[in-house]
Amino acid sequence: MSKAINANKKTPMNLSKHISIVLVEPEHPNNVGAVARAMNNMGFTNLILVNPCDYLSGGSDGARTLAMHSQNILQTAKVYSNLHSALSEQNFAIALTNRVRGQHKTLENSWNLENIFQQIQGESHIALVFGRESSGLTNSEVDLCNLLMTIPTFGQNTSLNLAQAVMVILYEVSKSLNQKESTQTQKMILATSQHLESLKHNLFSVLNRIGYIKIGNESKRWSVFSKLISEKFLSEKEVNILQGILNKIKENLK
Structure with a gap:
C-alpha cells in the first residue's frame, strides 16, 4: 500500500510575521x-527602531531611496526610546555581536540558527537585535x-555593514524556515512494498550475474x-528509474 508524507504547518510567510529586526x-x-x-x-516586515536617527525627515531622502520598494517598512516601523521597552512583547531576543559581551560566556554561530529555531516554540515572537x-x-x-x-x-x-549583517542573518533565517516548510508540506508518494521487493530481486539478479554474490553469502x-533500499524512502518514480537502469545492465550483460 502506498505511503504519503504529509503536513500542513504554517508557511514561512506566516512564521516570518513572528520575527522582528531591532x-x-x-x-x-x-x-x-x-x-x-x-x-x-x-520576506520580513517587522522593523523596530530604538532611539533612531531622523530617518524620515525631509533631508533623509537616502533612507527612502535605499529602501527601494520597501518604504512601507520604514513607514510602519515601531519606534521606542530604549531596548527594554522595545523587547517587552518579544519572547526571545538574539543579540548580534562579533565578541562576547557582559556576563555571556558563549557566542553562537549564525550557522546554527536552524537548530536554535527548532528549540523555540513556533508561536514565539523573536527579535534579532x-x-x-x-x-x-x-x-x-x-x-x-x-x-x-x-x-x-x-x-x-x-x-x-549594518544592512549586510541584517541580510546575512535573514538569509539564514529564511533558509531555516523554508527548509522546515519544505519538509513539512512536501507530499511524496513512496514506493509500495511490492515495488521495493521487485527492485531488490532485480538488483540481486544483476549482482548474481556479475559474480558479486558468493555462494553461502546470499542471506547476509x-x-x-x-x-539499504528500505531506509531511503524511495518514491515510485525513483524505483522505476533504478529498475530501468538495472534492466539496461541486464540487456548489456546478454
Whole structure:
C-alpha cells in the first residue's frame, strides 16, 4: 500500500510575521533604508527602531531611496526610546555581536540558527537585535537578550555593514524556515512494498550475474541490501528509474 508524507504547518510567510529586526540607535538614515530593503527581499516586515536617527525627515531622502520598494517598512516601523521597552512583547531576543559581551560566556554561530529555531516554540515572537554602527550594543543591552550570536567572517575586517549583517542573518533565517516548510508540506508518494521487493530481486539478479554474490553469502547480502533500499524512502518514480537502469545492465550483460 502506498505511503504519503504529509503536513500542513504554517508557511514561512506566516512564521516570518513572528520575527522582528531591532536596530538600536541606528546612526545613518541610509543604513535604515538599506535594512528595510534587505528585510523586504527576504520576506520580513517587522522593523523596530530604538532611539533612531531622523530617518524620515525631509533631508533623509537616502533612507527612502535605499529602501527601494520597501518604504512601507520604514513607514510602519515601531519606534521606542530604549531596548527594554522595545523587547517587552518579544519572547526571545538574539543579540548580534562579533565578541562576547557582559556576563555571556558563549557566542553562537549564525550557522546554527536552524537548530536554535527548532528549540523555540513556533508561536514565539523573536527579535534579532543589532547595535549601533560605531559601537554595537552595550553590556546592559546585551543582558536584555537571551542569546548572543555572531556572523563568522574570514577576512582581516571582521565588522560588517549594518544592512549586510541584517541580510546575512535573514538569509539564514529564511533558509531555516523554508527548509522546515519544505519538509513539512512536501507530499511524496513512496514506493509500495511490492515495488521495493521487485527492485531488490532485480538488483540481486544483476549482482548474481556479475559474480558479486558468493555462494553461502546470499542471506547476509540480502539483509544488507534490503536495509539499504528500505531506509531511503524511495518514491515510485525513483524505483522505476533504478529498475530501468538495472534492466539496461541486464540487456548489456546478454
